[in-house]
Amino acid sequence: MYFLLLRLLTGAAAAAFLFFWGLNNIGTYIVDRFYDSNYVTRRELAYVEKLQRYIDEKELDSRNAGALNSWVKKQKMISVQIYKDDILIFDSEYPEQVLWDEDIALNEYVWENYYTVTFSDGSARVSIWGTYAYQLYNYVLLAAVAVSFLLFLALVLLGIRTKMNYILLLNDEIKILESGSLDYKITVKGKDELAALAEGLDCMRESFRNLIDSEAKIMNENRKIITEMSHDLRTPVTSIMLYTEILKKGKYKSEEQLTEYLEKIDRKACRMKQLTDHLFEYSLVTGETEIVLEEAETFEVLFYDLISESCSYLQQKGFRTEVTVEWIGRKTIVCTDYIIRMMDNIVSNIIKYADMEVPVVVCSVCEGNMAGFAFENAVRKDGDKAESTCVGIQSIKSMMVKMNGSCRVRQGQEQFRIELLFPLL
Structure with missing residues (x-):
């Protein structure tokens, strides 16, 4: 000026x-x-x-x-x-x-x-x-x-x-x-302090708009998840109430039928616990304002043991695994607690929904300045579809965003694939 x-x-x-x-x-x-x-x-x-x-x-x-x-x-x-x-x-x-x-x-x-x-x-x-x-x-x-x-x-x-x-x-x-x-763009003219001020105001406008859009998106996702979760919880609750009413009135024919009803009540209660656990984990992840990222390490140091343990656990459950991971010498920064929770989520979903006759594939993924892993499995056709929400997937996506990474899901009638990409240093 x-x-x-x-x-x-x-x-x-x-x-x-x-x-x-x-x-x-x-x-x-x-x-x-x-x-x-x-x-x-x-x-x-x-x-x-x-x-x-x-x-x-x-x-x-x-x-x-x-x-x-x-x-x-x-x-x-x-x-x-x-x-x-x-x-x-x-x-x-x-x-x-x-x-x-x-x-x-x-x-x-x-x-x-x-x-x-x-x-x-x-x-x-x-x-x-x-x-x-x-x-x-x-x-x-x-x-x-x-x-x-x-x-x-x-x-x-x-x-x-x-x-x-x-x-x-x-x-x-x-x-x-x-x-x-907030959609109105601030006019930027010249190259002086006023222009810098106008540019700063416009950047602030963009930030506010993105923040509001992000909050609106999160609100919609939360509303959708709560609605779907309420629907999914209603089904086992209704079943539990029905079987409980039958037992209270003694309308069972034999001890075997009584045991069958009790087992069904137990399964429905376990399903409810799984749903509430997923909901609690999702709310815990999205509610955190800040995480502490650890020191940079290579992909092999960070993920070799986790992938090996996950594959071994799947094999103990009767699944076959095919691991084609190529370890690159680049480093990345992650939160180990998030990584463990994501792997537990992925393994749990594979056990519940994957077809045991088709091998579970674990492979490397590299795109631009990001690299990571993909888990792919065939969908079990006769699987229990009671849990139709994607709370676990939403939790993984939230955790990846907080680690400056990304999560991509490709789901079809027969195949399911999830990719975890981390930023390269």
Whole structure:
């Protein structure tokens, strides 16, 4: 802003100086054309008439030098010489001297004009010399200075007005943002501090809008999950209430049927516990505001033991695994607690929904500046579909976002694939 103001003042001063130079030259040229002998004669005649009126009013004689000198001083721009009987009796250049006793004779010059005035003691000849051109040149100079200064002031005010208009525009746009219209883009003009401020305001607007969109998305996801979870909880609760009512009224046929009903109640209760555990884990992950990421390590150090243990556990449950992981020498930063919870979630889903006849594939994934792993399995066709929510997947996605990674899920009728990608350092 200081540089722009200095540039504005310098430019306005330069423009005003050039305008002054041109205007002064034009005025001087006009004065030179206008100032001639006729103009001088007119001015001299005007002063002679004024002098005659003054003499008549004061009834002066030709030797009243004091009164004559007082009149000349009031005119300021002229010198007066008075001759009587061709003898110099008054000279405004030497007002204190008594000239009529010196008998200074009249010397007429071609460039001087002599006029007759009448005193109380007779007529006299008057020669008037004035700096008329100097006065005109002063008028031209003053006019040029005044107009040039006005031009300088106008240019400065015009430059400042541009910035003021921009400030007023930003003020209006801020009011628009205050009203809640975060889609309105802040105008960024120039490369000064105001432009930087406008750019910062626009970035803040974008951040607010993204934050609001993110919060709205989270709210919608939470609302959807709660709705689906409520529906999924209603099914086992209804079954438990039904079987409990049967047992209370003793409407079972045998001890075997009683045992069967009790086992069904136990399975439904376990399902409810699983659903509530998933919901609690999801709320725990999304409710955390900050996590502590650990020191950077290679992928092999971070994931080798976890993947090996997970594959061994799946094999103990009767699944076959195919591991085609290529360990890269790059490093990443993770939260080990999140990694363990994600692996438990993935293994739990595989056990509940995967087809044991088809191998579970674990492979490497690398895209751009991110790398990680993918788990792929076939979907069991006769599996229990009671838990239709994706709370576990949502929890994994939330944890990956907090570790600056991403989670991608591809789910079809027969195949399920989840990819975990971590940022490379």
